[in-house]
Amino acid sequence: MNQTLIALIIFITTLIFVSLEKINRTVIALSGALLFILLKILNQHEAFLAIDFNTIGLLTGMMVMVSIIKRTGLFQYLAIKISKLARGNIFYLLFFLSIITGILSSILDNVTTIILIVPITLAICENLEISPVPLVLSEIFASNIGGTATLIGDPPNIIIGSAAHLSFMDFIINLAPFALILLILLPFFVGLFYKKEMSQNVKEAWVKVEKFDEKKAIEDPILLKKSLLVFLLTISVFIFHHNLGLEAATVALAGATLLLLISNIDPAETFLEVEWSTLFFFIGLFIVIAGVEKVGIIQWLSNKIITLTKGNLTLTTLAVLWVSGITCSFINNISYTISMVPIIHNIGAATAFNLNPVWWALSLGACLGGNGTFIAAAANLVGVNILKRQGRIITFKDFFRIGLPIMLISIILSSVYLFLRYLS
Amino acid sequence: MKIKEVMIPNLTSVSADTPIKEVVKIMSQQRMVGLPVVDNEQNVIGIITESDITKASLPGYYKELQNPSFIPDFDQFSQQAKKIAHLPVRDFMTTMVFSVEEDTSRTQAADLLFRKHLRIVPVVREGKLVGILTPSCLCKHAMEED
Numbered sequence: 113m114n115q116t117l118i119a120l121i122i123f124i125t126t127l128i129f130v131s132l133e134k135i136n137r138t139v140i141a142l143s144g145a146l147l148f149i150l151l152k153i154l155n156q157h158e159a160f161l162a163i164d165f166n167t168i169g170l171l172t173g174m175m176v177m178v179s180i181i182k183r184t185g186l187f188q189y190l191a192i193k194i195s196k197l198a199r200g201n202i203f204y205l206l207f208f209l210s211i212i213t214g215i216l217s218s219i220l221d222n223v224t225t226i227i228l229i230v231p232i233t234l235a236i237c238e239n240l241e242i243s244p245v246p247l248v249l250s251e252i253f254a255s256n257i258g259g260t261a262t263l264i265g266d267p268p269n270i271i272i273g274s275a276a277h278l279s280f281m282d283f284i285i286n287l288a289p290f291a292l293i294l295l296i297l298l299p300f301f302v303g304l305f306y307k308k309e310m311s312q313n314v315k316e317a318w319v320k321v322e323k324f325d326e327k328k329a330i331e332d333p334i335l336l337k338k339s340l341l342v343f344l345l346t347i348s349v350f351i352f353h354h355n356l357g358l359e360a361a362t363v364a365l366a367g368a369t370l371l372l373l374i375s376n377i378d379p380a381e382t383f384l385e386v387e388w389s390t391l392f393f394f395i396g397l398f399i400v401i402a403g404v405e406k407v408g409i410i411q412w413l414s415n416k417i418i419t420l421t422k423g424n425l426t427l428t429t430l431a432v433l434w435v436s437g438i439t440c441s442f443i444n445n446i447s448y449t450i451s452m453v454p455i456i457h458n459i460g461a462a463t464a465f466n467l468n469p470v471w472w473a474l475s476l477g478a479c480l481g482g483n484g485t486f487i488a489a490a491a492n493l494v495g496v497n498i499l500k501r502q503g504r505i506i507t508f509k510d511f512f513r514i515g516l517p518i519m520l521i522s523i524i525l526s527s528v529y530l531f532l533r534y535l536s
Numbered sequence: 537m538k539i540k541e542v543m544i545p546n547l548t549s550v551s552a553d554t555p556i557k558e559v560v561k562i563m564s565q566q567r568m569v570g571l572p573v574v575d576n577e578q579n580v581i582g583i584i585t586e587s588d589i590t591k592a593s594l595p596g597y598y599k600e601l602q603n604p605s606f607i608p609d610f611d612q613f614s615q616q617a618k619k620i621a622h623l624p625v626r627d628f629m630t631t632m633v634f635s636v637e638e639d640t641s642r643t644q645a646a647d648l649l650f651r652k653h654l655r656i657v658p659v660v661r662e663g664k665l666v667g668i669l670t671p672s673c674l675c676k677h678a679m680e681e682d
Contacts, residue, residue, distance in 0.1 A: 185603055192606055234597035323608040331603060502596040
């Protein structure tokens with residue numbers, strides 16, 4: 113068997129098994145990576161060079177910082193505070209909770225956001241004696257939309273930012289305004305879908321929610337001050353990181369180290385909360401893609417795409433958007449994005465396009481595709497599982513009925529946005 | 537020394553159909569942290585403890601919350617407790633029960649209590665309940681023996 117065929121088999125098997133989630137995805141990615149080395153398609157040196165440490169460093173830095181800030185109770189405080197603005201109107205509650213989820217998920221990872229917001233939502237809903245399902249689903253969708261807005265919001269953006277040398281501000285300028293529009297539209301759509309649930313009267317029971325004391329959620333005010341200081345400083349440095357000549361990973365790791373330094377928290381404790389499994393998943397995938405690239409499969413795929421889109425930038429951008437959106441409704445968006453990066457680089461080299469619209473299309477497709485099905489993103493599974501533990505079963509079909517239209521509408525709006533802003 | 541010399545003999549037990557309300561009453565009267573659940577032939581089929589009941593009395597979202605301190609009163613807890621009061625023991629008992637034979641040595645029993653973090657364990661003769669063992673039974677005897 114020739115190397116190309118072997119590489120193709122390893123690559124496709126890896127992608128399929130990662131998406132099936134029957135075996136741990138990290139183990140699959142590392143197995144795929146090791147096969148490339150053991151079968152001598154890549155040597156160890158090439159494999160290690162393929163790991164994008166800018167992505168790994170940025171993820172690690174953010175994980176450390178978030179794990180410390182999470183302890184302060186700040187996010188619970190914000191969620192309760194903003195929920196109270198709803199004043200007994202379920203639609204307002206849905207609106208405010210979705211918006212805060214989206215905003216938080218643009219700076220935190222989506223799963224952490226869901227783990228923090230959903231339990232508060234459950235507490236509110238139980239006190240109001242209403243179903244939490246519409247609110248929790250809306251929060252899941254909001255977390256995927258919010259993640260699209262910034263460089264640090266969702267793993268595909270971290271990968272794209274690092275590969276295409278796009279800065280924190282590039283994402284803020286190009287994606288955040290559009291993500292905000294989607295985020296504001298989302299609760300209206302969910303509200304229409306669950307019209308009956310929105311019309312319940314909870315004015316009387318609202319008194320119980322009013323009694324929630326958000327100040328008590330703040331567990332450690334001193335740590336909160338220190339964390340906020342470091343976090344705001346980190347975000348400020350992110351805004352200028354390209355002008356300062358600093359890579360994103362440097363900024364995140366500097367923030368994490370500074371916070372460890374001034375908070376006096378034992379690093380061993382914090383590092384236990386770093387998702388090593390996710391980091392090694394990335395490492396495995398980077399190596400798998402390097403193997404596929406080396407035997408020429410990526411080059412072949414890129415040429416096919418250029419032929420199909422006739423070297424037309426508009427067609428290429430929209431094709432990347434739609435293929436990404438639909439594919440990432442079913443397969444893991446991290447493995448998809450890591451695979452697409454070298455393809456887009458090749459297209460750029462062959463056509464001399466300004467690739468920026470294509471990168472934005474990849475980001476929008478990969479992040480927003482996450483809303484299509486409940487297997488598409490980790491946040492979806494986590495949210496649905498919390499509901500399941502409360503005895504509220506959401507089936508694949510239940511999720512699909514509302515998730516698919518949301519995904520399709522957001523991809524249609526993305527097409528319009530990309531076309532008007534970059535292609536016309 | 538065997539467990540039968542250390543255990544609390546002839547302990548009250550409940551059936552799987554006993555309502556939780558009844559269990560709580562027996563527990564508070566006898567100051568027990570748990571009760572063995574037996575079938576008609578006195579075979580141990582499970583155990584119900586204070587912590588099983590407390591867990592069931594908490595609203596589901598409590599377990600998911602990072603910190604429930606912002607919730608002001610006891611309302612939700614009492615509502616949920618009232619809901620489960622008339623439900624049978626079988627809905628909340630642990631069926632994977634660790635038990636010890638009455639002839640087990642004290643060392644083995646102490647090891648089981650320690651490793652599995654048990655506060656109460658049924659003592660059986662051929663599967664039938666003859667008593668219960670708690671960590672304090674073991675300590676009391678150990679401290680008092682010559």
